[in-house]
Amino acid sequence: MGARFDVRKVAQLACLGLTESEEERLRREFEAILEFVAKVQALPLEGVPASVHSVAPPLPWEADEPRPGLHTEQALAGAPDRIAEFFKVPPILAHAAAPRRPEEAETRE
């Protein structure tokens, strides 16, 4: 079960900028890593249900009472940049916005 690992495309999906040399190294490493993890597919998985957790105890209900939480100033204490009580960010859209790259639409829910 071979898989094509397109490091540049996956890095885009992961919002990870990579340098050229990083890309080259990762491309080599992932050949071995994918061969290694593919061993999972050799297990007798037919008809086996997927487990999201090792144990799934019933989650207890909690009383719906107000409790102290983070104050705005605490939440903003680590912000690299802020305006008043907000996190400051650069523009989401460039002035001459490029069309969305098709691979960005492929992220699975």
Next chain:
Amino acid sequence: MSALPAPNAAAWAEAVRRGDLDPLDGVRAALARARQLDPGLNALLHLDAEGAEDAARALRERLRRGEDPGPLAGVPLVVKNNIAVAGWKLTCGSRILGDFASTFTATVVERLRAAGAIPIAASNLDEFAMGASTENSAFGPARNPFRTDLVPGGSSGGSAVSVAAGYAPFALGSETGGSVRQPASFCGLFGLKPTYGCLSRYGLVAFASSLDQIGVFGRGARDLALAFDAAAGRDRADSTTLAEPVEPCVPQLGRGVDGMRVGLLANSFAAGVEDTTQQRVRAAAEALRAAGARLAETQFPYEEAVVPTYYLLNTAEASSNLARFDGIRYGLRAEDARQLRDLYLRSRDAGFGPEVKRRILLGTFSLSAGYYDQYFTAALKARTLVVRAYLDLFRKFDLLLGATTPTPAFRLGEKSDDPVAMYLCDIFTCSANLGGVPAVNVPAGLGADGLPRGVQLTGRHRGEAALLRAAAVLEQALGGCPPLPQAAARALAA
């Protein structure tokens, strides 16, 4: 060289409770030792001398007023730096958190404090707990105190070194696939990974949430039991903590293993497991048999696929959990980004190290359209097989005994260029995380090479009491934590 006033956490607390050890003297001895030895070991990222001395003075006051100072009275505690302590820098061994300091304290640390423990320092770790050697720290590798050209194991390597070198008698680590037990084995310590859900993860920075647990290093089974009893139990700040009350371990510690059924894992005697480790596992089996346990050889199935399953799951969850590090709300922000997406890409490239990037990429890949079923869903199904394998084994046995790691500590740099070789360090440990069951490393003396060996006991779900009873029996039989050889101690102090 300054020595600590007590050999383990249990004895330390007893001395403080009896009035034989002043808590401030104790904390100062711990701080002095850490300051003296850490330049050569790089186990610590932050030392909180002022906070620790203040806490010791407060404890002294409580003693003076005749109050119960708690079962861990005055015992210095080192905390892995992916666990939040209010006011301390929380780095996770990464550049991406910058100067971020936590505004709150993890529940487990709060509970240990309430039991009298005194946090003194934050320890070095593989970045975001991803690694098996502590070489993936952005702040340089920690070194094994038994031989400083060797790794201490990881990812909780700094905590292990702190206890092995005697900065503190116990420490907190975190476990996703063996990150407490493996460094405990490499450094000659007791190291417990509790049942999934027994200890609150509130304040533990998430890596792979279906696997992560806070764990404890100590210098005896009683140290682990004291810490576990103080820290375990439901926490409304962590909805994954188990609702049922947790059975205390300390009262059962001396009950031995008479009549216990122990499965001896044949996996520990396979090719690739070094001879000395195999011999120590057999010696541990004999010791349990001599104490009245009934032993039978058995096998953990699917061994080939356990580590691949673990890597698919931990990376998928990590790729999601680490999406929060984006340069917006805290931590490192790339300069001069003109657009939001550019800011994300550049901040994350500058902030994350190579192993974290590797895992985010593998996780993103296995969750992406076209590969999801082939990799991620297959791994979720494989986890079901592991859970069933444990259920099956624990119908026949009360405990499992085997090796913790196939080899003792390896050289710095030895596996750095081979991610798959590094991943295979987890071969005997990560199955307990996949199965959610508790497991402990018990030191099994030094080999002829002067390096610690360890053996592993695994218990059934919420079976910490039985696990630590058996660990106490092995502590007696195998000699407990090996002391640092004189030559190593002198070299470190020089």
